[in-house]
Amino acid sequence: xxxxxxxxxxxxxxxxxxxxxxxxxxxxxxxxxxxxxxxxxxxxxxxxxxxxxxxxxxxxxxxxxxxxxxxxxxxxxxxxxxxxxxxxxxxxxxxxxxxxxxxxxxxxxxxxxxxxxxxxxxxxxxxxxxxxxxxxxxxxxxxxxxxxxxxxxxxxxxxxxxxxxxxxxxxxxxxxxxxxxxxxxxxxxxxxxxxxxxxxxxxxxxxxxxxxxxxxxxxxxxxxxxxxxxxxxxxxxxxxxxxxxxxxxxxxxxxxxxxxxxxxxxxxxxxxxxxxxxxxxxxxxxxxxxxxxxxxxxxxxxxxxxxxxxxxxxxxxxxxxxxxxxxxxxxxxxxxxxxxxxxxxxxxxxxxxxxxxxxxxxxxxxxxxxxxxxxxxxxxxxxxxxxxxxxxxxxxxxxxxxxxxxxxxxxxxxxxxxxxxxxxxxxxxxxxxxxxxxxxxxxxxxxxxxxxxxxxxxxxxxxxxxxxxxxxxxxxxxxxxxxxxxxxxxxxxxxxxxxxxxxxxxxxxxxxxxxxxxxxxxxxxxxxxxxxxxxxxxxxxxxxxxxxxxxxxxxxxxxxxxxxxxxxxxxxxxxxxxxxxxxxxxxxxxxxxxxxxxxxxxxxxxxxxxxxxxxxxxxxxxxxxx
Amino acid sequence: xxxxxxxxxxxxxxxxxxxxxxxxxxxxxxxxxxxxxxxxxxxxxxxxxxxxxxxxxxxxxxxxxxxxxxxxxxxxxxxxxxxxxxxxxxxxxxxxxxxxxxxxxxxxxxxxxxxxxxxxxxxxxxxxxxxxxxxxxxxx
Numbered sequence: 001x002x003x004x005x006x007x008x009x010x011x012x013x014x015x016x017x018x019x020x021x022x023x024x025x026x027x028x029x030x031x032x033x034x035x036x037x038x039x040x041x042x043x044x045x046x047x048x049x050x051x052x053x054x055x056x057x058x059x060x061x062x063x064x065x066x067x068x069x070x071x072x073x074x075x076x077x078x079x080x081x082x083x084x085x086x087x088x089x090x091x092x093x094x095x096x097x098x099x100x101x102x103x104x105x106x107x108x109x110x111x112x113x114x115x116x117x118x119x120x121x122x123x124x125x126x127x128x129x130x131x132x133x134x135x136x137x138x139x140x141x142x143x144x145x146x147x148x149x150x151x152x153x154x155x156x157x158x159x160x161x162x163x164x165x166x167x168x169x170x171x172x173x174x175x176x177x178x179x180x181x182x183x184x185x186x187x188x189x190x191x192x193x194x195x196x197x198x199x200x201x202x203x204x205x206x207x208x209x210x211x212x213x214x215x216x217x218x219x220x221x222x223x224x225x226x227x228x229x230x231x232x233x234x235x236x237x238x239x240x241x242x243x244x245x246x247x248x249x250x251x252x253x254x255x256x257x258x259x260x261x262x263x264x265x266x267x268x269x270x271x272x273x274x275x276x277x278x279x280x281x282x283x284x285x286x287x288x289x290x291x292x293x294x295x296x297x298x299x300x301x302x303x304x305x306x307x308x309x310x311x312x313x314x315x316x317x318x319x320x321x322x323x324x325x326x327x328x329x330x331x332x333x334x335x336x337x338x339x340x341x342x343x344x345x346x347x348x349x350x351x352x353x354x355x356x357x358x359x360x361x362x363x364x365x366x367x368x369x370x371x372x373x374x375x376x377x378x379x380x381x382x383x384x385x386x387x388x389x390x391x392x393x394x395x396x397x398x399x400x401x402x403x404x405x406x407x408x409x410x411x412x413x414x415x416x417x418x419x420x421x422x423x424x425x426x427x428x429x430x431x432x433x434x435x436x437x438x439x440x441x442x443x444x445x446x447x448x449x450x451x452x453x454x455x456x457x458x459x460x461x462x463x464x465x466x467x468x469x470x471x472x473x474x475x476x477x478x479x480x481x482x483x484x485x486x487x488x489x490x491x492x493x494x495x496x497x498x499x500x501x502x503x504x505x506x507x508x509x510x511x512x513x514x515x516x517x518x519x520x521x522x523x524x525x526x527x528x529x530x531x532x533x534x535x536x537x538x539x540x541x542x543x544x545x546x547x548x549x550x551x552x553x554x555x556x557x558x559x560x561x562x563x564x565x566x567x568x569x570x571x572x573x574x575x576x577x578x579x580x581x582x583x584x585x586x587x588x589x590x591x592x593x594x595x596x597x598x599x600x601x602x603x604x605x606x607x608x609x610x611x612x613x614x615x616x617x618x619x620x621x622x623x624x625x626x
Numbered sequence: 627x628x629x630x631x632x633x634x635x636x637x638x639x640x641x642x643x644x645x646x647x648x649x650x651x652x653x654x655x656x657x658x659x660x661x662x663x664x665x666x667x668x669x670x671x672x673x674x675x676x677x678x679x680x681x682x683x684x685x686x687x688x689x690x691x692x693x694x695x696x697x698x699x700x701x702x703x704x705x706x707x708x709x710x711x712x713x714x715x716x717x718x719x720x721x722x723x724x725x726x727x728x729x730x731x732x733x734x735x736x737x738x739x740x741x742x743x744x745x746x747x748x749x750x751x752x753x754x755x756x757x758x759x760x761x762x763x764x765x766x
Contacts, residue, residue, distance in 0.1 A: 361649065368653050372661075383664035385683065390660035394652060503717045505695050554721075563721040582719055589695040593718035 003068055006056035007147040009049040010137060013104070016046035017134040020126060028123040035119050039126060040111055046133075047104045054101045057146050058088045066157055069148040070094060076159040078531040086170030092310075093146035095173055099290070100136045102174075102181040107133070110185055110210075117198075117206060124192030125185075132184050135317045143310045162532065162557040162564050168228040176221030176248060180286040182214025183251060186258070187283035190276045191328050197335035199276070204266035209618055211262055215255045216614040222248050223607045230600075231567050231578075238603055241388045246370040247289035250363055254282040257359035259614075260352045267414055268349060272336045273329075274356070280325045287318050292370075344416040351409030358402045365394045396450060403457040403489070407464045410482060411472055429467065433460040444497055451497060458493055461486040477617035484609025491602035501595040506581075507588045518542040519579075519594050532557040537581050537590065539568075550579040576600035662732065667709040676735050684711055684741055685730040693725055704731060704741075715743040 020042055027036060057070070061084045066072045074091045075084055088094045107129045114122055140146070189207055193199045225248065226238045239245060258278040264271045291314040344350070369386040376384055437456045465483040472479065502514040511520045522538045533556040540549050553566040567580035578595040664683045665673075684704055692703035700715045702725075713731050723729060723746060733743035 364649065365653065368657070372657060384661045385664070386657065387660045387662050387681065390656050393656045393660070505697055505700065510697075565721055580718065582721060582723075584695060584700065584719055584723060585693055585725065587695060591695075591700070591719050 002056040002060045002065060003147045003149050006053040006060075007145070009053040009056075010141060010147075013046045013049040013053070014134060014137045014141065016042050016049070017130050017137060020046070020130045021134065024123045024127040024130065028120055028127065033119060035122055039123075043104075043108055043111055043126070047108045050097075050101050050104045054088075054097050057094055057097060058085060061085060061088050064157065066155070067149050067151070067153045068146075069150050070146045072150055072154055072157045074159070075157040076531070077156060079159070079165070080530070082167075083165045083170065089173050090170075093140070093144045095177075096136065096140050096144055097146055098174060099177055099181060100133065100140060102177050103129070103133050103136060103184060106181060106185050110189075113209075114206065117203075118196060121189075121192050121196040121198050121203075124195055125188045128188035128191050129184065132188070132321070135321075139310075139313055139317065143313055159557070162555065162562045166228055166232055168224050169232070172221060172224040172228060175217055175224060179214050179216075179218025179221050179255075180251065180289065182210055182217060183255065183279075183283045183286045185210050186214065186279045187325070190279035191325055194276055194328055194332045194335070197332070199265070199272045199336060201266050201269050204262050204275070208259075208262045208266060211255065211259050212614050212618045215252075215259055216611045216618065218248070218252050218255060219607060219611040219614070222252060223604065223611075227604060231569055232564070238600075241369065241386075241391050243370050244293055246366050247285075247292050250366055250370070251282050251285040251289060253359045253363040253366070254278060254285055257356045257363075258282055260355050264349055264352050270349065271353075273333070276329060278356075280322070280329070284318065284322055287314070287321070291315055291318060346412065346417045346419070348409070348412045348414045348417075351405065351412050354405050354409065358398065358405070361398060362395060365391060396454070399489070400450070400453055400457060403454075403461050403486075406482070406486075407457075407461045410474055410478065411468070425467070426464075429463045430460055433457075433463055440494070448497075451493070454493055455490075455497075458486065458490040462490050475617065475620075477613040477615075477620065479613070480616065481610050481613025484606045484611075484613060487602060487606035487609060491599045491606055495597060495599050495603065498598045499596065501593060503591075503593050505584075505589045506592050507590070512592075514594065515596070516544060519592075521581075521590065521592070524590070529555075535583070539579055539592075541577060541579075541594070548577070550577065552579050552581050554581065554583060571601055573601065574598060664730075666706045667704055667711040668706055670711055670735065670738060671709045673738065676737060678734060678736070681732065681734060682741075683730050683732045683747075684713070685728070686711075688723070688725050688727060688729050690725050702729075704729060711741055712739055713741045713743050715746060717744060717746065719746050 020039070023036070023038070023042075057068075059065075060068045060071045061075055062081065064071065064075055064077045064084070066075075070091060070093045074094075075087050079087065089098045107126065110125065110129070111122070114125075186207060189203075189210070190199075193203050193207075222245075225245065229240065229245075230238045258275065261271050261275050261278055265275050291311060369390050372386060373384050376382055433456055436459050437452070440455060441452060462483075465479065465486045468474065468479050469483070500515060502512065502519075504512050506512065506521045508521055508523055511518055513519075518541070520540045520542070522540055524535055524537045527534050527536070535554040535556070537552055537554075538549060539552070540547060548570055550568040550570060552568040555564045555566060556562075557564070563583070565580050565582050567578055569579075570577040575596060575598040578593075578597055580593050582591045584591050662681050662683050664685060667684065667686055670684065686704040686706040689703040689705045689710065692701075694701040698716055700719065702713055702715075704711045704713055713733075715731065715733075730747040731741060731743040732745040732747065733741050736742055
């Protein structure tokens with residue numbers, strides 16, 4: 001029943017989409033002053049239909065309706081309810097339906113929030129957004145219909161990969177998608193404004209909210225994925241330069257650049273073309289992210305169901321969209337009016353431009369590292385992967401000038417600033433950060449030359465952003481985000497510098513000595529829990545004057561047969577103690593990894609600060625003062 | 627001769643070109659150094675020379691009854707059912723590391739018969755085989 005409901009509502013949504021494309025195209029060419037009431041009506045019908053479709057899939061998952069193929073492949077009656085629901089988007093078909101749902105909801109919200117905008121601009125935004133929506137609808141109906149039925153009806157499902165049964169991962173895709181899909185509105189709106197010629201400060205103020213919303217969701221989405229990888233995959237890091245992670249980071253760089261550029265557009269009515277290019281690029285990167293992840297082209301540590309025909313479809317769709325936007329860009333370029341005659345080197349505009357250059361550089365490094373293996377395989381068939389040293393070698397040295405620029409860029413004035421008299425505060429802050437870094441660096445034997453300027457500068461930037469809370473006139477949201485960013489960089493650097501780990505194979509009763517700590521495996525208890533068998537180990541870590549216990553776990557799931565390791569992490573404000581173990585074969589040995597990770601929690605907290613700043617900026621009504 | 631504006635623009639374009647060239651140079655150099663090639667045990671047997679400093683990935687199946695564990699290390703044999711390679715590994719293994727299952731080991735070759743691995747990759751899915759492995763096995 002829910003299968004038919006879900007399926008047919010998708011068809012109705014597709015009809016609505018086709019109608020809206022034609023109608024908005026025709027109306028945009030006429031000189032109507034007002035938006036036809038039908039637009040809001042049909043768009044809301046479409047949104048309701050897609051919502052009905054989505055929730056009928058959720059319902060099928062909740063009641064374990066195995067006549068639905070997607071449910072059969074990804075669910076099981078024994079699964080806890082929370083994971084039955086999250087299983088809806090834990091698979092390819094369901095996650096695309098979620099993409100679609102967010103697409104249509106965003107368009108609906110856009111219509112409600114853009115009353116004061118020009119009619120032609122609104123019509124064109126509807127047109128482009130509906131082109132994207134119809135593309136996804138056709139894609140879902142043709143290649144990945146979540147409502148395919150099975151007969152005879154199986155009595156039990158195949159189950160959801162237990163590694164995905166995790167609260168962080170359950171909400172990670174929806175949040176990330178909100179960020180990805182938010183860029184679609186930016187894309188449609190910037191193409192529409194290009195054609196209707198209303199790019200300017202008013203448009204910038206209106207689109208800035210969407211940029212901020214997408215950026216906040218994307219940031220939190222990446223954070224959740226990273227947290228999940230940290231404690232579930234058991235590698236003890238938060239970023240692995242895995243292609244699947246990289247494809248979420250690339251739109252983030254682009255969106256961060258856009259976020260700053262839009263402010264210039266709003267304040268100075270400048271950088272119009274650059275804003276449009278960034279909007280198009282951001283959306284293309286989000287789309288190709290979906291494409292690369294879902295098509296299985298990327299050789300990633302994460303696995304996803306893959307199917308070449310799906311990849312081909314998304315690739316052609318993406319190609320058409322990009323081609324369309326490039327054509328629109330070139331044919332409408334003359335409509336842009338740049339009122340700014342002269343730009344000065346020492347100004348906030350330049351500082352933001354410098355920020356953009358850095359973002360583009362970081363983006364190209366990650367892009368090359370991610371797609372180079374694909375190209376090389378096509379070219380000469382050799383299979384390669386790009387290791388993390390590639391990213392580190394290229395990104396870390398450039399962090400040094402980046403941190404310097406970021407320490408003074410935000411405090412520059414618009415239009416033209418003067419070199420001020422020598423500021424003693426800055427000197428004092430720099431001296432303090434030198435002292436702190438000296439104390440920190442004497443505690444490590446690490447001889448990596450670049451780490452000295454990096455630590456000094458990141459601490460310097462951290463102190464400057466704290467000082468700005470009291471001195472600077474910038475908005476509070478900017479202060480919080482910049483503070484969060486400098487905290488993030490500092491924590492990552494110190495974390496990288498002071499982390500250490502040891503690996504060993506231990507039997508029950510064994511002890512290992514590591515960095516003046518004694519790690520002892522006391523016992524392993526076997527119990528049966530809901531839908532898995534649990535082996536809980538009890539470790540004792542004894543320091544010079546204290547000791548604590550850690551209880552990592554190995555879970556053996558039957559449906560499907562999978563073994564997962566649950567790390568046990570003892571988190572304090574200063575450091576994480578991370579312990580994970582695994583069984584290799586039944587000979588009494590357990591494979592143990594113990595890691596000491598300082599300041600781990602601050603990496604998460606600082607990312608929350610970064611997004612909090614963005615969130616505040618969305619909520620604040622009058623953002624006149626910036 | 628030229629106006630101030632033209633000179634400024636020329637300088638600007640020059641700077642952009644220089645930085646572009648620099649970026650491309652850095653990217654290419656870094657790629658060359660940090661690319662990890664994927665090989666099967668047969669590929670390794672056919673190698674002419676062994677570059678000890680070059681990191682590689684070797685994929686195949688973990689041979690049945692080949693895992694030996696001691697206090698520090700794990701030894702196992704990777705096979706593509708044609709040739710075999712002994713791997714010596716000190717580190718943490720993924721959950722799906724098992725005899726008779728697909729595996730990818732990353733590390734440095736000591737000689738043609740021994741790989742000192744520092745990382746073992748296996749995929750999450752029990753039915754999943756790394757594309758490299760299935761291809762390496764198909765070719766044989």
